[in-house]
Amino acid sequence: MTYLMRKKCLYDGMEVMRFETLAKRLMSFRLIRLSRVLNYVLSGWPKELDGPALLPYWYRRRELTVLDGCVLWGARLVVPPQARKRVLEEVHKTHPAQVGPTLEQVAQSCDRCQAHRMTAPLHPWVNPGRPRARLHLDFAGPFMGKWFLILVDAFSKSLEVHPMHAATTRATVKILQNMFATHGIPHVMVTDNGCVFTSVEFGDFMRGNRITHVTSAPYHPATYGLAERAVQTFKGAMKKMETEYSSLESKVDRFLFRYRLTPHATTGEPPAVLFMGRRPRSRLDLMHPDLAQKILLKLQRQKQDHDKTCRERTFKVGQHVFVRNFSKRCKWLPGTILERTGPVSFCCELTDGTVVRRHQDQMRNRITTGKVGELAPAPGADEEVLDDLEDGTVTGRASISNVQNPADASVGQTAEPEEKHPRSEEQPTSSEMIAPTMEPVIRRSSRTSKPPDRLNF
Structure with missing residues (x-):
């Protein structure tokens, strides 16, 4: 790097500043602040400074060195204030990633950097804390000749899929009414800006049920990414089952059954467990030992062992x-x-x-x-x-x-x-x-008491 900076070359029509140039400029400004720092590094620092201007250098005095008339802080060059603007322009010539507040200010004043800035940090949705508090909705289709309304519970990640002949507001409201009758009315519902969700009829349905309707920013699907991810998962599973000879409804039911029993990557628990508080029984459970049957057999065996020495005893009212x-x-x-x-x-x-x-x-x-x-x-x-x-x-x-x-x-x-x-x-x-009660007769033992046999040693 030192060799390249010492060598005079051209880069995009701009001459690269050499070490000698920096040293000459530094020597020409001996009375300024950096010149005093150069002298202190070469001859030694005083015990006390006459002002706060050199405090940043004072704190780093053990890390400062001099090379060819230039002050170095470790392996980095301390650039004079008069040459810093040109050095920053040279560093930002290829619009690299910004490191430090000074380069960040240069990038903010650059039109190209602002036009190609990276995306904003991720802002995740707040966990609702209980099932059916917030639902994310989206349509999948037309797919396999039908439309599918997909609903995702934000807490349990439970998925519901409803096949539809057409994506209309009236059909969507009818499905939601049926779902509300089973699971209750949610607090928040998140959708995109589709015509079904932005219609007047759908808005009246939301306000009538006191549901907060949240829509995403236009052309920004990451806002309702939970529903978008559910759509991709559903389509991928259905495409893998195309060769199976069964109805579309049967494929959807089998997909939902397996999905709800599979632990989710975010929660680590099956959606059915978080949603219903229990794990639904499946055919895989037949491979596990039945605890209830084991306890029943133990109790039956315990009764048989106990009743071996007992007689059957029955009583009835009035006996x-x-x-x-x-x-x-x-x-x-x-x-x-x-x-x-x-x-x-x-x-x-x-x-x-x-x-x-x-x-x-x-x-x-x-x-x-x-x-x-x-x-x-x-x-x-x-x-x-x-x-x-x-x-x-x-x-x-x-x-x-x-x-x-x-x-x-x-x-x-x-x-x-x-x-x-x-x-x-x-x-x-x-x-x-009732008959006269006799006083209990006190009986004494008639056994002859014998003195104990003792060993006389």
Whole structure:
């Protein structure tokens, strides 16, 4: 570069300034600011400056050098103020990219640079935050003999395609009315400046539904680029399915189904998930394990293992039962089922009129013998209830001698048809079932206590 600048040459009729020229001009202006900088670089900088004019050079004094009478800042040449305009014109001769504020000012004053400036920085649309808040509309067609109205949701990127015979305002409004009845009215709708969207009828439809209608700048499709990209995606997919032997409507449905299940490049989620909050089922889901069926099989196996040691127990309304008591008196109390409150829970009325709610595990079958105060457990009753009966802790009878089996009750009494079938007789009232309660007898263990055997070492 130094060799080229030292060499005298012509470029588009303009003579390139050489190092010697810059040095002569610098030496001819020794009393100006840059001359003092040159002297300070060669002889040393003073401890204090007499003014703020040389502060920019003072801060960079350790980076300044002198070469052939010219001041260099690193590898760059410090140009005198009198020669800067010509140097800038030489640098901007081929209209390069602007670097620095000085060259930016030169480019702004250049007509050619202003006519060929780069596009403005991208200004993306604001994310609406929820589905169906802003819709982008555009027409595709005529394509495959029809027009297609394409709608894109700005939040979920969900796509809708509606085939049309003609792109008219009345047909467009009818499709939008059907869509609003299903998904609601959006806040904003973005379109281009087509005749359908700028018509009076379409404007009245927007104002009537309180929708903000935003149109793009004329001949600037990047404003509604979301809809334009959707049109290109739809056309490309339909062209790839031209060889398939199916109707146009079937192809559109299959395209939308696959598109809505495919993760979008912007959101990273399928449009159907963001739009509906769930992933629709597809044939590919059959390849995944069914969690619900797995849980059902586990529950069925758990029930089978549990029911191996259990007996089937059924109760009905009006049936006499023993109800588990959780107070300090006795464990089981007689009662009658009033209603079923669940698959395995019931409300029962005790002999004293108290209504309690119990699980079927807390209930036992009970059969009355026909006499007031005489109760008998049902055949196959649990051993725990029988133990309570033998201990004299079940209320509703006078003594242990009154408790007997249904088979023995028919032998010691006068045979009557009603007593042979105690379940078919009229159920006694609660007052008839109450008998004097005996005080519980405190029993002590009769086991002989033996002293423990100890090892005597």
